[in-house]
Amino acid sequence: MAEEDDSERSQEPTQKKLDDARKRGDVPKSVEVNTWFLLGAGTLALMMFSGSSSAQLTMAMKGFLGHAGTIEFGARAMQLMATDVLLMTIAALALPLLFMAVAAIVGNIVQNGFLWSLDPITPKFSKVSPIAGFGRLFSKTSLVNFAKGIAKLLIVGSAVMYAVWPEWEKLGVTTEFEPAALTPFTFDLIVRVLGSALAVLTVLAAADWLYQRQSWMERQKMSFQELKEEFKQQEGDPHVKAKIRQIRQQRSRKRMMAQVPQASVIITNPTHYAVALRYEKGMNAPLCLAKGLDAIALRIRAVAEEHQIPIVENPPLARALYAQVEVDDEIPAEHYKAVAEVVGYVMGLRRRGLR
Template sequence: MADEDDTTERTEDPTQKRLDDAHDRGDVAKSQEVNTWFMISGATLVLSTLSGSIGGIEVPLRNLIANSWMIRTDGPDLLALARNLEFAMIAALGVPLLMLLIAAIAGNILQHRLVWSGEQLKPKLSKISPLAGAKRIFGKQAVANFAKGLFKLVTLGAVMTAILWPERHRLEAMLRFEPATIPGLILTLTLQLMGAVVAMLALVAIADYLFQYRQWYERRKMSLREMKEEFKQSEGDPRVKGRMRQLRQARMKKRMMAAVPKASVIITNPTHFSVALTYERGMSAPVCVAKGADNIAFKIREIARQHDIPIVENVPLARALYATVEIDEEIPVEHYHAVAEIIGYVMGLKRGLSARRV
């Protein structure tokens, strides 16, 4: 029903997704004149090149009529006769019919890629709506079909007159010709007529396809509201995306806070940043297990105090680590020396505390 709606608000060119969706529904730009041209061109080609093979069925049919009195009508012989005639028909008409089939398929493939859809077969109320019927009768499509039919009628009449009028005397004299010469004459005139018709219909087919494509494209145009809806469907609703981002941040925060008690040291800028690092012997470099700014930084320091994790104030290093290292990543090489001094200092403190306890 969307195609029947008012299109005055549809000012935007259709997106590729909208065009693909229309194709999947079987709604494509298609001109019957293109199909007609291919079929007539195929028939002309068949007559001009394979008329001899089509005439090959003449011999078995002539023999059948000439020797009809000798034909046995019992079961096996009659079946054999039918089988021989069938093979003769297939041999004579198989290739021409195949060429016509190829021409019909080519006429569709040239206009659009193959469509496998039953959407157009579904019943729609718009097809029996009086208003929709009136639009079809008095719309642009109806006017174009009328003009196209009138042009073909006038042009075809002119072409037939131009070809047959000079031959009128010979056509009158055909009554006195030998029967064997008449098929050749008729074939020649037929090929002349069909060649002229093919040339004339080529212009009609091109013009009609351009018109049909333009009409189809205009029906596929979109309003701003439709474009926004499609963007939401393809890119996701911003509200949903925002909610998903909040959930991811909440999960990441929870995982960070659970990892803080395993940290070796907290490097902090007391007013803004906290970065929790862990290091054990055998590791190639310290790893960031948590980081945060403002309230999260305060929470990291609070958990660290609860679990006696050393907190070291180093403003420039805290800022640099917060900006350059991500969770579960090793610290950058340029910070190895500064972090190594801090971790060495912290480990020294731990060893001193352990010695005093002993």
């Protein structure tokens, strides 16, 4: 069968189609949202941990420089020194890095919740095929991503220049700053740059998330043929069949119970069976409006009592009617006499004003 053209996919995707895509790891994902979380976490980490981290590094470097004269030069000594410097750096930056790692995870969870799928990393020929790769390189998605990258570079770059411009003259003379003044100046400038970039990325991330969501929904659209095939598959699923049957039974029972207040009499067994009959002058035969067993029978009795409908206990007749007559059908001819006696009894009660 020839592959269907995208123009034929005009139908909204079913929930099953969306669920299957999610199981494959195919979900709408915005890189800009992840970038926003990372940049925001980096800015907060800088404001929260820069003092303690710089203090740790400063103390470590002071100790290192204070014993510079005793440092041995050699392969083993240099290896130990490099290890010490690395461990000191990791200890000083552990909290900021952990903060940013958590932000990266949260950025993905916020977009699609918890999702675990090995499908995206499963080796596939199409991923290494030069022809397929060439097609992806010049696809509509690639061109859009390229345009977005250029636009983001220009917009964020402009925002950063706007933040730095008031301090432009000071940047040229930072070498003349006292060490005590250089640190707060640098810290303030970095925070302003990150804050400006974060403000612009907030808008870009929101717009990109909406675009990615819309693009993903467009990719999930289905053709009429796909809808028919999915419906056939679901119809053959025993679980789906059982669910459909349950829904139909619930709707039928609800409609049946709504007819009980229109009944002329309820014939019971007395609690295991209940059959609601309706008879008016001009009808060929009494009509069965509702019938039920056990719990449903009790509900029919409760509705009848609420609407003051006569309840007549006749176990043999109740069992026979329950077994032989369907809802909305007339009673069989062999039960005319027995039902006529019950209806006559009820009408007699009404004439005497007892009902």
